[in-house]
Amino acid sequence: MNTIKRRFGTFRGLVRTALGYAELASGRLAPFQLKDPAAVRRVVFVCHGNICRSAYAHQIANRLGMQVASLGLSTTTGNASPKVALGAAKRLGIDMAAHRACDWRDFEVQSGDLFLVMEVRQAHEMRRRLVQRLGSLEHVQVSLLGLWGQPVMPHLHDPYTLSDAYFDTCFKRVELSVERLAKALPQLRRAGGGFDAPGAALARQG
Secondary structure (H helix, E strand, C coil), X not given: CHHHHHHHCCHHHHHHHHHHHHXXXXXXXXXXXXXXXXXXXXXXXXXXXXXXXXXHHHHHHHHCCECEEEEECCCCCCCECCHHHHHHHHHCCCCCCCCECCEHXXXXXXXXXXXXXXXXXXXXXXXXXXHHHHCCCCCCEEEEHHHHCCCCCCCCCCCCCCCHHXXXXXXXXXXXXXXXXXXXXXXXXXXXXXXXXXXXXXXXXX
């Protein structure tokens, strides 16, 4: 049981990980394969609350000099990351103290955005919301961050409220995935540390 908690967070995390692999093997995750890498102008990390997984991914991508943003599908804009997440990030050399969550309703979509979601069910929800707001996915793409993992992990289970050991496991998986993503999208590396808005805004729902 301790191994399950450390590697997958909970038994539910193990089951969802297994289901993610089954969907990948069956081809049902084909819609979330990155189709046009050259069209990507910004990576947008997405999870439930934008205070743990996507917040940490945001910090890693920013450290790597990528054009980056992040959001939560169901959160309150301005929320800070919990102490356990800040501690896990600090153990890996990352300061997340300044991070503040952004809710989907307050997020401005831009042409060329690549939305990188942590879970299969959230990826489907992200596609649905984008189509509802934009009318199509013509100018944006949705994928799963764990597809860049080593090994590939379509499901990156939420560490919120779980053990320090699983936080460490989850954040290490996120970090490796973002590093591999950065190598696959070299056009997103910015010079000098600062960056301009990467594309024209498409829509915002206040």
